[in-house]
Amino acid sequence: MAKYIISRLLQSLFVLFGLSLLIFFIARVMPGDPARVALGSLATHEQVQNFREEMHLDKPFPVQYYFWLRSLLRGDLGKSLYTRRPVTTDLKAYIPATLELILISFIMSLVIGQVTGVLAGYFRNSWFDGLSRLISYIGVATPAFAVAIFFLLFFTYTLNLAPAVGRLSLAAVPPPRITGFFILDSVIAGKFGTALEGLKHIFLPAASLAVANIAQEGRITRTSIAENLQKDYVIAHTVYGIPRWSILFKYLLRPSLIPTVSVMGLAFAYQLSNAFLVELVFMWPGFSRYAVTVMLNKDLNAIVAVVLVIGVAFFLVNVIVDIVVSFLDPRIRLQRTGG
Amino acid sequence: MTPLLEIKNLQVRFKIYEGELKVLNGVDMVIGEGEKVGLVGETGCGKTTTVKSVLRVLPTPPARISGGEILYRGKDILKMKPAQIRSLRKGEMSAIFQDPLAALNPVFTVGHQLYDVIKYSSASRGRKRLSKKEIRARSIAVLKETGMPDSERILSNYPIQLSGGMRQRVCISEALSASARLLMADEPTTNLDVTIQAQILRQLSELVAKKKSSILLISHSLGVVRNLTERVYIMYAGNMVEVARTKDLFADPLHPYTKALLKSVPKLTGEGISRGIRGRIPNYLNPPAGCRFHPRCDHMMPICEKERPAFFTGGDSDNHKVACFLCRR
Numbered sequence: 109m110a111k112y113i114i115s116r117l118l119q120s121l122f123v124l125f126g127l128s129l130l131i132f133f134i135a136r137v138m139p140g141d142p143a144r145v146a147l148g149s150l151a152t153h154e155q156v157q158n159f160r161e162e163m164h165l166d167k168p169f170p171v172q173y174y175f176w177l178r179s180l181l182r183g184d185l186g187k188s189l190y191t192r193r194p195v196t197t198d199l200k201a202y203i204p205a206t207l208e209l210i211l212i213s214f215i216m217s218l219v220i221g222q223v224t225g226v227l228a229g230y231f232r233n234s235w236f237d238g239l240s241r242l243i244s245y246i247g248v249a250t251p252a253f254a255v256a257i258f259f260l261l262f263f264t265y266t267l268n269l270a271p272a273v274g275r276l277s278l279a280a281v282p283p284p285r286i287t288g289f290f291i292l293d294s295v296i297a298g299k300f301g302t303a304l305e306g307l308k309h310i311f312l313p314a315a316s317l318a319v320a321n322i323a324q325e326g327r328i329t330r331t332s333i334a335e336n337l338q339k340d341y342v343i344a345h346t347v348y349g350i351p352r353w354s355i356l357f358k359y360l361l362r363p364s365l366i367p368t369v370s371v372m373g374l375a376f377a378y379q380l381s382n383a384f385l386v387e388l389v390f391m392w393p394g395f396s397r398y399a400v401t402v403m404l405n406k407d408l409n410a411i412v413a414v415v416l417v418i419g420v421a422f423f424l425v426n427v428i429v430d431i432v433v434s435f436l437d438p439r440i441r442l443q444r445t446g447g
Numbered sequence: 448m449t450p451l452l453e454i455k456n457l458q459v460r461f462k463i464y465e466g467e468l469k470v471l472n473g474v475d476m477v478i479g480e481g482e483k484v485g486l487v488g489e490t491g492c493g494k495t496t497t498v499k500s501v502l503r504v505l506p507t508p509p510a511r512i513s514g515g516e517i518l519y520r521g522k523d524i525l526k527m528k529p530a531q532i533r534s535l536r537k538g539e540m541s542a543i544f545q546d547p548l549a550a551l552n553p554v555f556t557v558g559h560q561l562y563d564v565i566k567y568s569s570a571s572r573g574r575k576r577l578s579k580k581e582i583r584a585r586s587i588a589v590l591k592e593t594g595m596p597d598s599e600r601i602l603s604n605y606p607i608q609l610s611g612g613m614r615q616r617v618c619i620s621e622a623l624s625a626s627a628r629l630l631m632a633d634e635p636t637t638n639l640d641v642t643i644q645a646q647i648l649r650q651l652s653e654l655v656a657k658k659k660s661s662i663l664l665i666s667h668s669l670g671v672v673r674n675l676t677e678r679v680y681i682m683y684a685g686n687m688v689e690v691a692r693t694k695d696l697f698a699d700p701l702h703p704y705t706k707a708l709l710k711s712v713p714k715l716t717g718e719g720i721s722r723g724i725r726g727r728i729p730n731y732l733n734p735p736a737g738c739r740f741h742p743r744c745d746h747m748m749p750i751c752e753k754e755r756p757a758f759f760t761g762g763d764s765d766n767h768k769v770a771c772f773l774c775r776r
Binding site: 343 | 499502504506508533536537540541542544546549550551552553554555556560563564567568605607608618621622624625
């Protein structure tokens, strides 16, 4: 297992290298002189020339790449033209908010999606399977922002059960920053009231994001459970006296999770950039909104950073998915390491 | 001999898009206490369906048991509650399946699967629960009993890491760990090569003899059945067509299907490969009326198309029964 993880991580170093090259290339082929863009139209020709030398923009591409990578590794991504702050400062502020959001949404879709998927697969073609299929179709077909608006109208304006917008209410004091996750930080700081407040605020946006994933993942799990139920080993386990619940939630769930895990991973990374409309509806100060804003403002440094973050997120998720799948499926692990 | 298992007029149908497949068409069978019984028939004749019906693991739907009784020690399995069936599976009935790779869970180690099998089957009978160490020791012991080499190391292996023979040994260990009174072995050696086949069968029959279990050995290899069983049933298209003591059946086969089956075995004397039986197993959607074998039979009579033959006593022994109008006296 450890051997497999190490070899997988080594492989992924190449992917990261490729990713950095790609982003550097995109940043350089974008129309417009980066020095001119950075200094604005009022700068003199001499100022632009000096800036160019200072930023090594007069050097050949490989040298430029070297300096770019060096500052990237130091955490220097330049200044945002839109917020006038270092891009890394912006990222530190916005990423945890979105990460917290999609993490909660991920947990929701994991728990609800798997339970309904397993039950629908086990009782396939029953009324429960039919109902969950119908709800899934609606869930997949409805865009997340529509779900968000519906939730807002129903739970907040009609039932008045949940707060409408933001990560905390205006009066609340955010917890001291440790991870940037308000709920986690509040718990660490011992402020359970604030944690509860945070949970209340995050519930609706996370649920809006989760709906489509619950539907999709539930269906995939349902299909593989239904398929694996026909396998000889299920009959063998039954005949050899293993109880039904153990077969269902252990012997059947583990092989059935394999296809779901890949989908869950991609859905997670996808939401990092795709939570935009939901963040807008709930006025969530998140990364997705930031990403769209900087793109609309042609904020070059910030765009590079955003692309980098999304790229790295997909990359990390893929590594994690591979490791989880190889944990679930010994066939993959044994083939790759040859033992 | 007291009957351990008695199947009476068992009928099983499968629902498919085009209609209903009438697979088991009134199967009758008796297995005595401690008896070794063979069941022979072509692929698709309903052998596995019979076994799955007895174990109550037929997928329903699409399958439906539409008639008959399966009596285990006089009690009808088809009328039992799930809890009673579960307790039957722990220590009364067990089975070994055709494809050991498919019968083992691919994502759990051999030890893990064997552990659960031993844990749950030993927990049922009012005994105190075994400790982890005891279960592990028993796992190693049951693997050793099947002639598994290096059984301690095998526990941490996954099924794909084992050879075909080893996989089947693991399955046999799982099946016999709860010392079943009735073991149904559904073509246990079909997927193995001949030398391993012989080893496994020898060990299996030794184990069964030691535990005084009854065995139902399903095979399409007549040689295997001839060597290991006392009585044999011949099945064709969802019906039993002939039953006799093994030596009587091989000496004096009476049903045209049995005769053709025995004739189709290639001989070592080099007479070439026989022609086999003309035609093929019938379509279960619209099976032939009367005797299901009549379209393929060389001795077809008008009555064969109309009536289903009952069992007639034939040959020299009262135990030799044939479902064929040729033997009606």
